[in-house]
Amino acid sequence: xxxxxxxxxxxxxxxxxxxxxxxxxxxxxxxxxxxxxxxxxxxxxxxxxxxxxxxxxxxxxxxxxxxxxxxxxxxxxxxxxxxxxxxxxxxxxxxxxxxxxxxxxxxxxxxxxxxxxxxxxxxxxxxxxxxxxxxxxxxxxxxxxxxxxxxxxxxxxxxxxxxxxxxxxxxxxxxxxxxxxxxxxxxxxxxxxxxxxxxxxxxxxxxxxxxxxxxxxxxxxxxxxxxxxxxxxxxxxxxxxxxxxxxxxxxxxxxxxxxxxxxxxxxxxxxxxxxxxxxxxxxxxxxxxxxxxxxxxxxxxxxxxxxxxxxxxxxxxxxxxxxxxxx
Amino acid sequence: xxxxxxxxxxxxxxxxxxxxxxxxxxxxxxxxxxxxxxxxxxxxxxxxxxxxxxxxxxxxxxxxxxxxxxxxxxxxxxxxxxxxxxxxxxxxxxxxxxxxxxxxxxxxxxxxxxxxxxxxxxxxxxxxxxxxxxxxxxxxxxxxxxxxxxxxxxxxxxxxxxxxxxxxxxxxxxxxxxxxxxxxxxxxxxxxxxxxxxxxxxxxxxxxxxxxxxxxxxxxxxxxxxxxxxxxxxxxxxxxxxxxxxxxxxxxxxxxxxxxxxxxxxxxxxxxxxxxxxxxxxxxxxxxxxxxxxxxxxxxxxxxxxxxxxxxx
Numbered sequence: 305x306x307x308x309x310x311x312x313x314x315x316x317x318x319x320x321x322x323x324x325x326x327x328x329x330x331x332x333x334x335x336x337x338x339x340x341x342x343x344x345x346x347x348x349x350x351x352x353x354x355x356x357x358x359x360x361x362x363x364x365x366x367x368x369x370x371x372x373x374x375x376x377x378x379x380x381x382x383x384x385x386x387x388x389x390x391x392x393x394x395x396x397x398x399x400x401x402x403x404x405x406x407x408x409x410x411x412x413x414x415x416x417x418x419x420x421x422x423x424x425x426x427x428x429x430x431x432x433x434x435x436x437x438x439x440x441x442x443x444x445x446x447x448x449x450x451x452x453x454x455x456x457x458x459x460x461x462x463x464x465x466x467x468x469x470x471x472x473x474x475x476x477x478x479x480x481x482x483x484x485x486x487x488x489x490x491x492x493x494x495x496x497x498x499x500x501x502x503x504x505x506x507x508x509x510x511x512x513x514x515x516x517x518x519x520x521x522x523x524x525x526x527x528x529x530x531x532x533x534x535x536x537x538x539x540x541x542x543x544x545x546x547x548x549x550x551x552x553x554x555x556x557x558x559x560x561x562x563x564x565x566x567x568x569x570x571x572x573x574x575x576x577x578x579x580x581x582x583x584x585x586x587x588x589x590x591x592x593x594x595x596x597x598x599x600x601x602x603x604x605x606x607x608x609x610x611x612x613x614x615x616x617x618x619x620x621x622x623x624x625x626x627x628x629x630x631x
Numbered sequence: 632x633x634x635x636x637x638x639x640x641x642x643x644x645x646x647x648x649x650x651x652x653x654x655x656x657x658x659x660x661x662x663x664x665x666x667x668x669x670x671x672x673x674x675x676x677x678x679x680x681x682x683x684x685x686x687x688x689x690x691x692x693x694x695x696x697x698x699x700x701x702x703x704x705x706x707x708x709x710x711x712x713x714x715x716x717x718x719x720x721x722x723x724x725x726x727x728x729x730x731x732x733x734x735x736x737x738x739x740x741x742x743x744x745x746x747x748x749x750x751x752x753x754x755x756x757x758x759x760x761x762x763x764x765x766x767x768x769x770x771x772x773x774x775x776x777x778x779x780x781x782x783x784x785x786x787x788x789x790x791x792x793x794x795x796x797x798x799x800x801x802x803x804x805x806x807x808x809x810x811x812x813x814x815x816x817x818x819x820x821x822x823x824x825x826x827x828x829x830x831x832x833x834x835x836x837x838x839x840x841x842x843x844x845x846x847x848x849x850x851x852x853x854x855x856x857x858x859x860x861x862x863x864x865x866x867x868x869x870x871x872x873x874x875x876x877x878x879x880x881x882x883x884x885x886x887x888x889x890x891x892x893x894x895x896x897x898x899x900x901x902x903x904x905x906x907x908x909x910x911x912x913x914x915x916x917x918x919x920x921x922x923x924x925x926x927x928x929x930x931x932x933x934x935x936x937x938x939x940x941x942x943x944x
Contacts, residue, residue: 323782330789334792444918448869448917449917450892450913451869562780565782588788591792592878614780
């Protein structure tokens with residue numbers, strides 16, 4: 305088991321490395337830090353601009369391969385992700401942001417999977433009943449709503465609830481309140497701020513699990529082995545949960561990995577709307593400011609999240625699927 | 632997975648026939664059968680009606696207003712809907728109705744062309760991978776999996792930040808990063824087509840590989856491609872609005888539904904009309920296409936229960 309996971313993790317590490325380096329080259333091609341200086345007064349000459357960028361390993365005078373090698377060695381040897389065109393350290397920026405974005409994406413992914421699968425089990429065993437039809441209609445509607453619209457709808461409802469139902473714990477802006485002291489108040493405050501963004505992301509994420517898991521489960525629910533299980537004396541719901549669901553969960557578990565890039569995309573939009581200073585917003589800022597190193601660090605972060613999801617999915621598959629033998 | 636069966640039954644005993652000759656009498660009957668199955672699905676018909684109305688609105692909606700989306704009416708900034716400005720105006724004094732017509736047109740043009748291009752790319756790559764098998768298949772799948780797990784949205788944003796503003800470039804970028812999942816589906820269905828008798832027969836007749844892929848494999852994926860075309864429109868609308876919302880897709884002075892959403896998002900409580908109209912149009916567009924796609928799947932896929940049964944269950 306451990307060896308299996310380590311082997312998988314090595315594969316994913318390679319994936320992260322390839323993706324990050326590819327992003328480095330793409331970012332160097334498509335982002336032009338020199339253009340940041342074009343608006344400044346007094347007007348700088350090309351040589352001055354290049355000199356200003358040189359200390360941060362961004363000067364276009366230096367061949368791209370050299371810049372890449374410097375960046376690569378500093379990441380590998382010192383875990384130093386470089387500096388922005390204005391000299392701000394990327395490491396200092398991403399530490400805190402990675403934490404809150406990771407929290408957001410992981411909680412939302414887990415919630416989405418759990419809610420989606422639970423809903424699928426509930427509705428698939430009542431196919432074409434009213435609960436099935438209603439939840440199906442809701443899921444299809446949610447599936448078709450852009451994340452931005454869904455998140456703003458959540459904001460709208462939260463503001464309305466705050467005003468009309470006298471609730472005061474639904475925060476629509478920021479990831480924490482200023483002036484909160486002490487460990488437990490800080491944690492509590494953060495959790496309260498987490499509610500709405502997580503809700504929006506989960507709303508976006510659960511749909512895929514619900515719709516695919518439902519149709520997968522419908523394929524297995526009438527299979528012979530489920531009927532056999534029922535014949536041995538299990539109740540129908542137990543037979544579905546223990547036997548049908550177990551078989552139908554395998555493709556869903558593998559799809560978790562593929563859903564994380566979409567989750568991260570959703571997080572970029574959600575963070576923008578809820579004013580979170582996470583990796584998503586950082587990514588937008590870095591692109592707007594032509595910050596090559598910051599952009600690459602965000603891509604590495606997203607790739608790492610995907611890898612974590614994929615490894616967890618692999619572990620889940622080992623437990624679920626008796627055909628996967630690891631020793 | 633049984634998408635290919637429809638054409639098989641049409642070609643009957645002469646499987647190696649080029650698909651052009653299938654368009655005789657039996658095919659006409661099949662077409663009518665598809666139409667009847669499709670019309671039986673009420674939601675799908677509603678979807679078609681909404682979609683056609685949206686297309687007409689985007690093409691001819693501008694006739695009913697004297698304002699252009701780029702005109703600024705400085706006497707009416709952030710005005711709610713009124714007789715002169717049907718959908719109100721935004722902070723810059725642009726008429727929201729005119730912007731909505733133009734933005735819908737932009738979003739539709741992007742969505743339809745990206746979806747069509749994606750299908751072509753995905754069909755060629757997916758079917759080729761399945762037909763050639765062996766190393767080609769392995770490498771192609773590895774590339775597809777890699778691109779699927781790489782945060783392609785980030786790369787998309789990165790590339791379109793520099794190139795876009797121009798919606799035609801956005802079409803190319805969205806296609807380049809959007810073909811993978813469709814290609815994977817097409818590959819998995821094509822692997823069973825590869826083993827078909829008519830493919831083997833074509834091979835024995837000495838027909839070249841590209842010709843077999845184009846004339847024998849891809850035509851038999853027809854229904855799958857059509858369904859994916861409509862669902863591709865939904866996916867593209869969603870990713871275009873997401874990109875434009877973040878400022879990486881269509882950029883001012885051009886207008887798409889995504890940029891309108893971004894404009895309206897900051898004032899959603901004080902000027903809700905700025906957000907409500909584009910949001911409504913996006914949702915109508917994606918919903919209608921989903922219904923159409925669903926109806927097409929039921930109509931074209933003989934094993935699909937809901938459509939063929941027509942309410943039997």
